[in-house]
Amino acid sequence: MADDFILNDHNKDEYPPSHTAEHLLNQTMIRIFGCGRSYNAHVERKKSKMSFHLDQKPTRQEEKEIERTMNDLIQQDLPVTFEYVTRDELPEGVTLDRLPDDASETIRLVRIGDYDVCPCIGKHVRSTGQIGRFEMLGTNWDEHEHSFRVRFKIV
Secondary structure, X not given: OHHHOOOOOOOOXXXXXXXXXXXXXXXXXXXXXXXXXXXXXXXXXXXXEEEEEOOOOOOHHHHHHHHHHHHHHHHOOOEEEEEEEEHHHXXXXXXXXXXXXXXXXXXXXXXXXXXXXXXXXXXXXXXXXXXXXXXXXEEEEEOOOOEEEEEEEEO
């Protein structure tokens, strides 16, 4: 019923498997490194990149752990569900700092199992098993900015 109206303008046409993987990667980085969600993301069908501010450059083992965790979450076939709440009803830890100033009072939350929840109006798969396989293409570390970029594709 709530999908019958537009909460906010949305000018993107996401590829649902990659976009859902974006949510998983954000939460994976939070859990492994204690960082925030990506500050720069370019998520596409063929290949994607996301950048995170980290305290230090990840080790090769940590990079492998990112890929292993992502594929484990995908194989768990976690349900992707939506919930509509008002700004006053946001769950603990969910922030609206990335929403436009004119965002509606009603917010759509996207939940991926018990793993991640965040405001989002994009397109998603029904469960993580529909994503495919997460393949890390490479990473870059910028020492000056303490920025870690993950390049990946969904196959």
